[in-house]
Amino acid sequence: MSMIQVNGKAHALVASFSTLLEELGLEKAVVATALNGDFIPAGQRDQIILKAGDQIEILAPMQGG
Amino acid sequence: MPLKLYGCDISSRLLLGTARYPSPAMLENAIQAAQAEIVTVSLRRESLGLQSDQKVGQAFWLLIQQSGARVLPNTAGCHSVREAVKTAYMAREIMGTDWIKLEVIADDMALNPDIFGLVEAARILNEDGFKVFPYTTTDLGVGERLMQVGCNVLMPWAAPIGSGQGLSDRNALKAYRRHFESVPLIIDAGIGRPSQAAEAMELGYDAILLNSAVARAGNPILMAQAFGQAVKAGRSAYLAGPIEPYEGAMPSSPMVGRACLL
Numbered sequence: 001m002s003m004i005q006v007n008g009k010a011h012a013l014v015a016s017f018s019t020l021l022e023e024l025g026l027e028k029a030v031v032a033t034a035l036n037g038d039f040i041p042a043g044q045r046d047q048i049i050l051k052a053g054d055q056i057e058i059l060a061p062m063q064g065g
Numbered sequence: 066m067p068l069k070l071y072g073c074d075i076s077s078r079l080l081l082g083t084a085r086y087p088s089p090a091m092l093e094n095a096i097q098a099a100q101a102e103i104v105t106v107s108l109r110r111e112s113l114g115l116q117s118d119q120k121v122g123q124a125f126w127l128l129i130q131q132s133g134a135r136v137l138p139n140t141a142g143c144h145s146v147r148e149a150v151k152t153a154y155m156a157r158e159i160m161g162t163d164w165i166k167l168e169v170i171a172d173d174m175a176l177n178p179d180i181f182g183l184v185e186a187a188r189i190l191n192e193d194g195f196k197v198f199p200y201t202t203t204d205l206g207v208g209e210r211l212m213q214v215g216c217n218v219l220m221p222w223a224a225p226i227g228s229g230q231g232l233s234d235r236n237a238l239k240a241y242r243r244h245f246e247s248v249p250l251i252i253d254a255g256i257g258r259p260s261q262a263a264e265a266m267e268l269g270y271d272a273i274l275l276n277s278a279v280a281r282a283g284n285p286i287l288m289a290q291a292f293g294q295a296v297k298a299g300r301s302a303y304l305a306g307p308i309e310p311y312e313g314a315m316p317s318s319p320m321v322g323r324a325c326l327l
Contacts, residue, residue, distance in 0.1 A: 006113065007110040007111070007113055008110070009113065024113055024114075025116065025120070026111065026120070029111065029120060029122075029123050030122070030123060030126050030159050031111050031122070031159065032108065032155035032156070032158050032159045034151070034155070037151075038151070039151045039154050039155050041154075041158060042158060057110065058110065058111050058113070059108045059109060059110055059111060059122075059155055059159075060108070060109065060110075060111035060120070060121075060122025060123060060125075060126065060159070061106045061107075061108065061122055061125060061126040061129065061136075061138075061156075061159065061160060062106070062107050062108065062109035062121070062122050062125060063083045063084040063085070063086070063092075063106075063107065063125060064082060064083060064084050064105050064106050064107025064108075064109075064138075064139050064141050065082030065083070065084045065085075065105055065107075065139070065141065065226070065227075065276035065277065
């Protein structure tokens with residue numbers, strides 16, 4: 001099975017960011033995304049087709065000093 | 066007069082970090098007890114695999130929103146210009162502010178700023194409309210460079226992050242204040258006790274940003290309150306004009322009119 005990495009964990013390949021966020025229950029969440037080290041603004045997510053081996057980061061506001 | 070940061074009037078001169086509290090409720094209460102108007106927030110991986118309403122980041126963000134505090138996102142943990150700039154863009158998108166507490170860290174142990182990377186990242190972000198709050202040292206030249214690339218607030222450290230050492234180089238902090246006379250200066254990092262915060266404010270610093278000193282205290286809420294009071298006291302003392310130290314004693318009661326009781 002083709003895989004991608006999401007926040008450092010293996011995940012089955014899906015076609016798009018929106019499918020991925022929906023699968024993870026994050027479709028309405030306050031999150032920022034990056035693909036292979038590059039920031040992907042929310043408005044550009046739909047233009048991207050994910051492929052095997054992609055590394056995705058899904059980040060959220062968190063405690064910080 | 067209120068503190069003005071990038072055109073915004075700020076009523077509280079104590080900025081509070083949101084990390085390392087024993088519980089979310091403790092954080093919420095500490096923000097209120099400190100009367101902090103600005104809180105710092107980082108950007109980290111969202112928890113996966115939990116129910117939608119149990120996502121750690123989402124729950125935290127809701128708490129911050131409900132606190133009513135103004136958010137200052139940070140680039141904590143970034144070691145390169147590239148990382149820091151990307152983190153700033155991501156923070157701006159989701160936190161809805163162009164403020165950014167810019168950290169570019171040189172060394173994981175010392176957590177000291179990489180001043181070269183800091184200036185470069187500040188230049189890039191300022192050019193793209195960010196309002197940059199740079200975590201820096203007390204080096205005057207670096208401060209000048211940060212101003213040249215568009216920063217209108219400077220945040221020198223008092224001591225290493227989380228160390229609680231207080232004003233480790235008081236003379237350097239005094240010189241920094243004198244040099245950047247009209248620039249808003251916020252002490253960022255190293256404060257451990259309210260007396261140290263008051264001391265920095267007495268030197269004329271405009272505000273204090275701290276986290277560990279409150280979050281790791283035995284009673285974070287009481288400590289938050291103590292810091293709020295100390296920052297106010299220090300500010301008042303600065304405005305009141307403290308006396309200069311004098312080598313020797315000086316009687317406070319008048320010498321004139323003393324009785325002859327020999």
